[in-house]
Amino acid sequence: MPAANRLTTFADDLRLRLLRSRLPALWQATLDDLRGLLPRSWRRLLEGERQALWLRHAGDRLELRAHGTDGQTSLGELPLRPAVLEALADRIGQHHLRTWLLLPQELVLRRRLLLPGAAEPRLREVLGFELDRQTPFSAAQVVYEGRVLARGSGPQGLQVELLVLPRARLEAELQALGPLADLLSGVDVEEDGRRLGLNLLAAAGRSAPADPVRRTNAWLLAGAGAALMLALALILHNRGERLESMRAAVAAATEQARDARRIRNRLQSTATAANYLAERRAARPTMLELLDDLSRRIPDDTALDKLAVNGDRVVMVGQSRSAPALVGLLQASPLLTEPALSGAVQADSRSGRDRFTLVARLRPPAEEGDGRSP
Template identity: 45%
Template sequence: MRVVVEQSAPAGSGLRGGFRRVEGSLRPRLRGFLAWWTGALASCLPARVRDLFELSPRRLLLRRVGADLQLALWRGDDVRPLAGVPVAALADDGRDPLSALLAPRVADVPRWLVLPAATVLRRRLTLPAAAGERLREVLGFEIDRQTPFTAADVSYDARVLNRRGDDQLEVELVVVPKATLDAALAGLGPLASTLSGVDAADAAGQPLGINLMGDARRHRREDPWRRRNAVLLLVAGVALFAAMWQMLANREAAAEVFEQQVDEAVRQARGASLEKRRLLDLVEGGAFLQAARAGAPTMVEVMDELARRLPDDTYLEKLSVEGDRVLLIGLSREASALVGRLQGSPLWTSPALAGALQPDPRTRMDRFTLTATLVTAPPDAPQPATNAEAPGAAGGP
């Protein structure tokens, strides 16, 4: 049988109705994703570790078999029988009747009553995929048509069996009369108030995975790890913040050290560049001076040339060379002829008297001042020959 249920939004719902539909569609998907994610993470751990941290879904299943109550521990697809307890032996003294019979870790497991398969009515339906977001609410309108009961007379739940493509779901509606459920709960005596849910068994005796107990009757067990998990979560958040802050501080310190290293490297590079410039200047200056010295005659050569060209009755009081200018100051009996004697030298040019001749009454000679310009040649030019005798040259003074 195929049932198609369509509900139209009330007039005037507008944007608020759209938000409600979006919220209703996201919430079950988010819950399903979180359940899948935590289950996948827990499956990577050993079974003992999962049991230690209570990561495996576990239930304490209660089955009424005659006058006895059969206890079994359900863990995923595994059901392990524990013990059988007479219902009459359960004392109603305000304490948990099973706390003295079970280990503390098993006694704290959520307790579920499993009804026999004959006490429930099951119907398979095909619904649109959009109905999966509000499956229980949608099937609440189908109880009157699919079962001989009314919605007010039964407790019900639904589960998804299969998905047909992207637009259809195969679901199962499970109902139990409230009178039958109340009788089953009353038969548990003091344990009825400790139940977290009521499930039903299939033909093989395995739980269906539904909850036929209303929210008002469900026993809410406080998770003993809740506060510890909150503290651990807070500690983890603080540790994460501290780690990120420390990482940021380390990055800033490393950036400062790197900046100092860069500044030091730049300073050293600038110093090296300055030293290189100074060295180049010294090398170029030395090369220039050497080239200048190589192109200009030496003082020895100048003095030797003067000794060859000046007559014996000529005496020099001062000989100075400043740059390429030669200055001669002295006494001579042939002062007027000195310019002619100095001309034609390969070491200087333009010899001339600077000022008038001044007679010296003591030596009866003339005081003269002569200037000339030294000859400078390129470094690769041949040096002038200075060993040749100048015509008419006399010995030095």
């Protein structure tokens, strides 16, 4: 409950601040200007409850006034006869007209009061306590209403007018209307041809006829709300489809990027392998270079039967008159390193030469071109 009270107090304070500002007057003026731009038929459609029938006693006759978008229009006078009042009540009931009783200001006791601004949210209760001091009547003897004349910022900045009507006088006025009294939506007071905007009729006695224009406006409002909800649902649906299409596009782009990454890795692996083979090939002397170097270093009395290169290992099989001397000759080669005879040297009886097997290793690139002369 304390939280609800604080919320109610905050809402009342916010409403009072709004009422004390210029916004309500500016808003009403703006609405009036916009309403004036519409055709008369449209204004009648939008007015709804502002269209009403006003009744006013004029001696033994009843004056009728129509109030609508174009102001008040006099409809003439009718005699206060039961048959006439019954027929008028039937017409009002058939057309669902809002009917008000207009009283002259001489019938109402009026008092102007200065109250604190905080009294506005509970103005009727505050005025009920002021009845005993401001009037000779008690609350049970009268009907009363209050209207705010001005709002100030001082401690007694709320200027209010209290309007009091004896209950007996009101009952007499209603009794004179006969069956029309049950159709009244309210009772107001007239001052210099203008209504004060009050309703002195008790809430239990007010009639609320079905207003076709109000019903039409309600249907239009419901249709507008349904159209708005449909538009929002359509927007959400379109955005959902667009989100799904974007997700599909992102998934396809991700898959393409994954394929491109695999192809790039494969190309990099292939290029790395090719570069490695090229580097290995470049690090070794070509067969022509090796043959040229051997032909220049091996003497003429030596013949090679077999020359094999396996990786960096070179194997030479042949015949020579001085096989041990070949090791010294090949040590000076810039292409070979670690030359040595493999196995025993055997003499060939037919050729008179020594059969040998000599092995060596290709010199690494860092050791090639070390400045040794051939």
